[in-house]
Amino acid sequence: MKNIVVKMIAKEVDLDVCDIENLLEVPPRLEMGDFAFPCFGLAKSLKKSPVIIASGLAKVKLPKGISEVKAEGAYVNFFVDRGIFAKGVLGKKRVDVEKKGKICIDMSSPNIAKPFGIGHLRSTIIGNSIGKICEANGFEVVKINYLGDWGTQFGKIIFGFRKWGSEAKLKKDAIGHLYELYVRANATDEFDEECRAEFKKLEDGDKENLKLWKRFKDLSLKEFDKIYDLLGISFDVVSGESLYNDKMGAVVAELEAKGLLIEDEGAKIVDLDSEGLGKVLIQKSDGTSLYATRDLAMAIDRKKEYNFDRAVYEVGSEQKLHFRQVFGVLDKMGYEWSKDLVHAAHGLYLDKDGKKFSTRRGKSVFMKDVLNEVVEKAKTNLLKREMLKGKELDGRARKIALAAIFYGDLKNNREHNMVFDVDRFLSFEGDTGPYLLYSYARASSILRKVDSKASVKIGEINDTEFGLIKKIDSFEDVVGKAYLGLAPNLVANYCFELASLFNEFYHACPVLGNEKEGFRLVLVGAFRDVMGKSLNLLGIEKLEEM
């Protein structure tokens, strides 16, 4: 359809086809038409007012598929033939997208010394969604959970456990107890040195410390797996910083051999000052590794193992500098593929004072609590529904709660910070996940009740129907744009718009028993199909019945 309009304009105007395509826009309101061509730019070369140019252009002969052309101010508005358009959209056969390459996505990647907090939620579900969006765009995706299971935080826990630890508490609530120890050791600077020493022993291979570390790691992991299970999110690979313990020496040696490593106050650094990225600490003066060291080893190793075309790191925006430094060092090392690494940063959840949640200040929101609260609310709502008497509710409540949480997060611009408020997830009306599920369930409900097989005749198409058809048609566009920006919120926003249009349609246009039943059923089916696909891209499970 767009091409028809572009060709039409190309015949009348001295412009490149590409330029016309770029200029062509969609009018803000349906009654203004389906495509619009602004004539401001032509005014200079033609030495005429854009309004006059527009009215001149509007007099062209109509090709097939275009039903009307109107000048409105400096715009030429085109109306497509709704019947032909609808036939094209509703009859579209979906072809598999061609394979384009491999993408590794680093997602979730919690520091397992602490319970799963609200901060981890973003990376987990945004990463999950980005993965699905990449797949929809033809990429093979490897989802990697790169655990923060190495580093000084374990020195702190080991130190804390020796000083204040309790086997009983560990047995009762392992992760809670470990977190308590971590906070306690972290609360003042007085234990810093001893904690660092414990980590050094760990990295040097001390048997006792390794044993403790392994034990704590396994206990934490069990807890984390429970949360991932509840969230319904899985990974292709669960890796961790600890796996690179024996590979970091090689990285340090390589940096040395390439003449990039500089001694500075007893530590070893790579100087990226000229790139405006400061100095990157590679090795502490006690010889132990750092976050950056491990990320370098991991990136090099990962490229070897997966030979990805792109690697996406879905990690919080507070680590922007860190990733620019790591990518910068890799570039200096001569790895050309460093340009294929992307930090898809997400904004932070801030507390009500507008500040970052900080462990040091003992402020955290735990995913487990949020999850429970939202599931309870969903269950309460379900119990009010007459039609669900005697049906299984737990699974339903969980799906609704997850839809609320996932959508409540994903609809926001990934890169922006936002204030954490449980109400964001506890609200089930309006622009929320449950609203999307509800719309989908309504469509399913209609389709379940069909017994007749009315013929599909596309007659007159009203505005409500046409608006819905146009929205359905733009799905592929949205999927493409979401990939370009690694932006799940575009899909989320699309879902809401699509659901809104469907609900309008649902009220205004009776389907079953109506004279347009055949056509409307096809439309409902197309909606349900696209809505289902969109929800899937967000990682939200569908519900056939609310």
Add this chain to the structure above:
RNA sequence: GCUCUCGUAGCUCAGCCUGGAUAGAGUGUCUCCCUCCUAAGGAGAAAGUCGCAGGUUCAAAUCCUGCCGAGAGCGCCA
């Protein structure tokens, strides 16, 4: 101090990359609509100097500069 990000309706946020027609949602407030395929719904009203000031442009919430306000980061944490 330096770097990056943000500032849009009472509240929570889209829109900004790629400039266009009357700046959009949800929520909250106020009206309506269940003899009708699920009311977690629909229709409508009120609510905005798009932080401030310049600049570029036929056209700026959108691009550029400065200022104000908030947040994050800035070598032995991750």
